[in-house]
Amino acid sequence: MTITDDQARDFGRRLYDARRTGVPIEPFTDALPELGMADGYAIQQHLVSLLLADGERVCGYKLGLTSTPMQKLLGVDSPDFGPVFASTVYRDGAELPVGRFIAPRMEGEIGVVLDRDLRGPDCTPAEALQATRGLVAALEIVDSRIVDWRIRLADTVADLASNGAIALSSVVVPIDGFDPRLVGMVFSKNGEVIASGAGAAALGDPLAAVAWLANTLAPMGVTLPAGSVIMTGALHAMVPVSPGDVFRAEFDRLGPITIRMATDEETPA
16 A cells, blocks of 8 residues: 555545535545555545445445456556445436436446355355346446546545446346356447447456455455345446436346436436
């Protein structure tokens, strides 16, 4: 680590305040360009502690940087992760106010729902499969509490891997007779198809992404509990969001997931 624990605590508080006020902050790496992944996780840990103290509950995790192009962009060779809080989980057909976010973007993903606890450090994709209840069609609203998405690695790791919210389909599909790597997806915005992808875009295999997470959390003493949802990474480049936009991801085997981004006035409190 480059920073002290006191600095990490201060940076975590800044992100916490940005989440509450909706006012983004300058990148930590502007002032400290030497910050790395370990520094980002130290900051994230303090941010998570503040959110848990507010009554938030971790119900899963999201992976970021699971595609080779994104890893090359930020100069890393591994994914990152952040917790998913129960208050940020929505269902198919939900309307989410744009004002709930600072600079939202949309991604189509495959979610993995665990049927039993999963723990590293030697977890394999086959063991992840055995622990999996099934897959769900999912959308992730990524968001950044950093001004203008001017993020480097430490900034996005600290900021819960740029997590905003997720939406999940209501049907959990058991992995029976098909390969998650080959699950195709067509992504549309306001009825126009603008992207496509397949499960293999998520670290080569969504189950490999789950195994990676279990192994990464193990040294921290963390077990992935039964019932957790794991967002395994974007299957395409993130897409800008505006009020009124309707996003739909249609998956082979898993079915569709649709959400609408509404104004605060359109969505009941």
